[in-house]
Amino acid sequence: MSEAVSVSEGIWLVKLPLPFPVATINVFLIRCEDGFLLLDCGMKTRACREALAAALEKTGIGWIGIRRIVISHMHPDHFGLAAEVRARTGAPVWMHEAEAARSSPRFMDNDFFARHSAWLTEHGVPADETEEISEASRGISEFIEMVEVDRRLEDGDRIPIAGGELEVVVTPGHSPGLLTLYFPQRKLYFSSDHMVEKITPNVGLHTHSSENPLGDYLASLDRIRPMEIDLVLPSHGHPFHGHREWIAATEQHHHSRCERMLSAVAASPRTAYEVVNVEWGPHLSPLNERFAVAETLAHLEYMRRQGRVSAVRENGVTRWRKGG
Numbered sequence: 547m548s549e550a551v552s553v554s555e556g557i558w559l560v561k562l563p564l565p566f567p568v569a570t571i572n573v574f575l576i577r578c579e580d581g582f583l584l585l586d587c588g589m590k591t592r593a594c595r596e597a598l599a600a601a602l603e604k605t606g607i608g609w610i611g612i613r614r615i616v617i618s619h620m621h622p623d624h625f626g627l628a629a630e631v632r633a634r635t636g637a638p639v640w641m642h643e644a645e646a647a648r649s650s651p652r653f654m655d656n657d658f659f660a661r662h663s664a665w666l667t668e669h670g671v672p673a674d675e676t677e678e679i680s681e682a683s684r685g686i687s688e689f690i691e692m693v694e695v696d697r698r699l700e701d702g703d704r705i706p707i708a709g710g711e712l713e714v715v716v717t718p719g720h721s722p723g724l725l726t727l728y729f730p731q732r733k734l735y736f737s738s739d740h741m742v743e744k745i746t747p748n749v750g751l752h753t754h755s756s757e758n759p760l761g762d763y764l765a766s767l768d769r770i771r772p773m774e775i776d777l778v779l780p781s782h783g784h785p786f787h788g789h790r791e792w793i794a795a796t797e798q799h800h801h802s803r804c805e806r807m808l809s810a811v812a813a814s815p816r817t818a819y820e821v822v823n824v825e826w827g828p829h830l831s832p833l834n835e836r837f838a839v840a841e842t843l844a845h846l847e848y849m850r851r852q853g854r855v856s857a858v859r860e861n862g863v864t865r866w867r868k869g870g
C-alpha cells in the first residue's frame with residue numbers, strides 16, 4: 547500500500563519505505579503547467595520502486611506525468627532511484643552543483659573505500675571496527691545508482707509551478723549543497739533533511755563533506771529563521787508548524803553537545819573515536835559509529851575555528867585538546 551497524501555492543492559506527499567531505523571522517506575509530487583515535478587526519489591530497492599509506482603497510479607499521474615526530477619542531495623534514500631526514474635520517465639534530473647559532483651559515476655572510484663578507512667584510522671577507530679564500518683558502507687552502495695545530472699540548480703533559482711513558483715534555497719550543513727524549496731505563494735517550505743520534526747539532522751565532517759559543516763548548518767538555520775513559513779514539509783516524519791521554535795531547540799542541542807565535547811577533551815587529549823565513546827557510549831552499530839565519528843568531528847572543528855579546541859596529529863592519529 548502506498549501512502550500518497552494531498553498536503554496542498556496540486557501537491558502530494560508520498561511515503562516510501564526504507565530499510566533503516568528511519569523507516570520512511572517523504573517524496574513530493576508538485577503540479578506544474580505541463581505535468582509534475584518529483585522532489586526526491588527514494589532508494590534503489592524493490593519496496594521503493596513499488597510504493598512509488600502505486601502512488602503514481604493512485605494519484606493518476608503515472609510515470610509519464612513526471613516532467614522533471616529535483617534531487618535535494620545525494621544521500622542514498624533521496625537519489626538512489628533517480629537514474630531509474632529518469633530512464634522510465636525521460637524527465638531530466640536537476641541538482642545543486644556540489645551534490646551533482648558527488649553523485650556522478652566518477653565519484654565512487656576504487657579509492658573511495660580506501661580513503662574512508664584511512665580517515666577512520668586517523669580519528670582513532672580501531673582496525674577491527676574500521677573493517678566492520680567499511681563493510682556496512684559497502685552494503686549501502688547496492689541501493690544506489692550513480693546519475694549524471696542534466697541541470698545544475700543554484701541558490702535563488704526559480705522553478706515555475708502551478709499557482710506560483712518554487713525558490714531554490716541552498717542550505718549547506720547536512721550535506722554541502724543541500725537544496726530546499728520555498729513556495730512563497732502558500733508559505734510552504736520543502737526542507738529536505740535540513741529540518742526534520744523530532745529528529746536532529748545528522749551534521750558530519752568526513753571525506754566528502756564541506757570543511758566546517760556545523761558552522762555551515764547553523765548559518766543555514768539563520769537564513770531560514772526570518773522566512774514566513776506556515777508549514778515545513780520535511781523528507782522524514784510529519785509536516786510541522788513552528789519553524790522558529792524548531793530552530794531554537796536545534797541550536798540549543800548543538801551548543802550543549804559542544805559543551806559536553808569540550809569537557810571530554812579538557813580532561814585529557816582525545817581522538818574523535820574516544821569522544822564518541824564519552825558522548826554515546828561504546829555500543830553503537832557500525833553505521834551509527836561512522837555517523838557519530840563524523841558528527842563529533844563537525845563539533846570539534848566548529849570549536850577549533852572559534853579557538854576553543856586544537857588538533858594535534860601524531861603518528862598518523864589526530865587528538866583534540868582544550869584551548870587554541
Ligand SMILES: [Zn+2]
Pocket residue numbers: 619621720739
Ligand atoms: Zn540526508
